[in-house]
Amino acid sequence: MDLLDQVRAAGVVGAGGAGFPTHLKLRNRAEVLILNACECEPLLKADQQLLVHHGDKVLEGLALAAGQLRAERVAIGLKAKYKSVLEAIEPPAAERRMEIIPLGDHYPVGDEHILVKEITGRTVPPGGIPLQVGTVVLNVETAFNIANAASSRPVTEKFLSVAGAVRSPCTLRVPVGTPLKACIEAAGGPTCEDHVLAVGGPMTGTFTKDAGLPVDKRTKAVVVVPAGNRIAQNAFLSLHAMSRRTGTACCLCRACTDLCPRYLLGHPIEPHKVMRAIAHFALADLNLLKMSLLCSECRVCDRYACPMDLCPGGVMGEIKRVLLGQRVTAEWRLRDDAIAFDGRRIPTSRLVARLGLNAYDRDAPLLPRAVETRTVVLPLAQHYGAPALPTVKVGDRVKVGDMVAEAAQRAPGAHVHASIPGVVTKVNSSITIEAL
16 A cells, blocks of 8 residues: 555544644645644643654654655754653654744644644645645644554544643653543542533643543644633633623734734734624624634633733634534635734743643653553544544444544544453444453
8 A cells, every 4th residue: 555545444533622633635746745843832841751752753744754755855843841751753754854933932833734834934824724825734642543554453442631730741652541530530630629621722722621521633632621720611601691791801912813823923813803793793794704714712802912802813714614504614815914023923831821731841751661441432524524424333343443433425524443352232323342
């Protein structure tokens, strides 16, 4: 098999974010390949630990991807403050003629549109993807999984940070499908009884109270957040509740727009105008609401910019999902008055303080042994595109690496593989495997 077939067979997807199937990215040609090693989400350490302990394999996967893409330039975007990472990968990166680009400690420098701008000077079109400016961006763990795929090893494990209100913050290697509760227990358990979980991180993650949910291929972290923290209190607001608060408290100061990373790139998104429409019940202006389609949901506006503790990003995210569900589309072009980032970059230290998480900004070393679990739940939809289709039934016995669901034929998708040996006990929207 060639590399594309190997990556597809291994079920490799973007290891953070939407989980875009990697073989679809690699079937293109790109002038520049960027490794996103910024890890700018507060409290997360998994990519740093992966580079320190398995940097050679990450760079091996990056080199394979560069060859497949026929990339002329390979750049590693890395925060300059990650000294231990730089020491680990600088020599092998130099041998492979890969550039390391030191970046500032700002949020959200890891957003791929921002990263492309920082490294290439090119601006990804509004609503577009880096490939439109000759660039492909890969996550650190995705590159690691590409190297494994080339050795016929499917994606059955996940690296993630466990942080926040836990006794011993750490980075874990776990079977895909491991319950979040087992990850938290591996970090010594929570230090507060009343808490919520930010799965993916406190800024871009999904908040839940259900510790029984499984780790999937996209899970970068589980952060335990005390229930009294303001971001935890705002996390479960409905669109109706957010709209009512907006109408009562929004002062139309436009701080949400002035610090919006996509607005600063020149994209025609102005969150304060959407908030104004919500505040004054001017919801009939579809063209105005369409701005929500450009929201990256970085939540700068919610959790840093807004002086009234409102949720512009939450509002726009909900509107975006409604519009996408109705298949609403729009055409965009860059504004002529793009504003420089200088003076508007958000220092991570100030962001962590604003989030009320200073006490939890600690090291999270990689534990030497993988977490073991007797039960895994493998969602059929843990990637962008159509859910995978089961290839097993209840009662089937499986080994680690056996394919248990295959990608749909006529839509983007990814295969799913058994992450522990055992017997299939449930098949519905996910596949449950119990160890024998």
